[in-house]
C-alpha cells in the first residue's frame with residue numbers, strides 16, 4: 001500500500017507542470033516545504049516491518065531527491081528565462097514514449113540463422129523470386145513431369161510455363177554454383193511461393209533458408225556435424241539430431257532433419273506429438289548431376305545442401321499456432337516480439 005503511495009507521488013512530481021514563479025513556489029511548498037507531502041511517508045517508516053525498512057527508506061529518499069532536482073533545475077532555468085517567460089520550457093517533464101517498431105518473428109529467425117552460420121564461414125546469397133524453369137526446376141534435376149511442377153503447386157507468370165514464382169530457395173544454389181568456383185559456403189534466406197490453399201498450417205507465400213557447401217572431400221559426416229551445430233545453437237547444447245531417409249530430386253542421398261524436442265527434451269509432448277522429435281528441414285548430398293549442370297567437376301567436388309521453412313521455425317520457437325498471423329500484420333500480434 002505504502003509503496004503505491006510513493007509511486008503515485010513520484011508520478012505526480014514528474015508530471016507537475018511548472019510554468020512560472022508561482023507554480024514553482026507551489027511545487028516547492030508541496031514537496032519540499034515544512035509541511036510537505038513526503039513527511040507523512042517518512043513518519044510511516046516506524047510502522048514498516050524491519051526487513052522492509054531499508055527498501056522503503058530508499059524509495060522515499062529517491063522521490064525526495066527527484067523533487068529537489070526538479071526544483072533546482074527549474075529554478076535555474078526559470079531565472080535564466082526571466083526576461084522571456086512566454087518561451088519557458090520545462091525540460092524535466094517526462095516525454096511521451098512513442099510506440100517503437102518491433103521486428104517481425106520471421107526477421108528474428110532469419111537474423112538468428114544468418115548469425116549462426118556466419119560464425120562458421122557462411123556468406124549470405126540471394127536470388128530472384130521470379131525465376132525461370134531452369135533455376136527453379138530443371139537444373140535441380142526436377143523432371144518435366146514432376147508433381148511439384150503441377151499447376152496446383154507452382155505459380156506461373158502470365159501462363160508462361162518458363163517463368164515461375166520460385167517454389168523454394170534452391171534456385172540460389174544453382175545461381176551461386178554457376179557464378180562461383182568452389183569452395184562455396186552460402187546461406188540463402190528468402191521468400192518462396194506455392195499455390196497452396198491457405199489454412200492455419202499452410203500459406204501460398206512463405207520463407208525458406210537454403211544452405212550450400214561445396215568443396216573437395218565434403219561428406220555426409222560434414223553435413224551431419226553442421227546440422228548438429230545448427231540444432232544446438234538454435235535449441236541448446238542438449239539437443240540431439242536424427243536424419244531420416246527421404247527423397248529430393250537434387251540430393252543423393254537425401255534426408256529429413258529431426259531435432260530432439262526442445263520443449264519436453266524428448267520425453268513426449270503436444271509440440272512433438274508425443275514422438276520426442278520435431279522435423280525442421282530437408283537435406284542431402286548435392287547430386288553430381290546438379291554439379292555438372294553448373295559446370296562444377298563432380299569428380300573433384302562434393303557438397304551438401306539443406307533447406308528449411310522459416311514460418312515453421314518461428315511457429316515452433318514462439319508457439320504460434322496459425323501461419324496466417326505472419327502475414328496479416330496485426331499490430332497486437334507484432335507487438336509481442338518487441339523485446340525478443
Ligand code: PHE
Nearest residue numbers: 168170248282283305306307
Ligand atoms: N528445396 C527443398 C524443399 O523446398 C528443401 C531442400 C533444400 C532439401 C536443400 C534438400 C536440400 O522442400
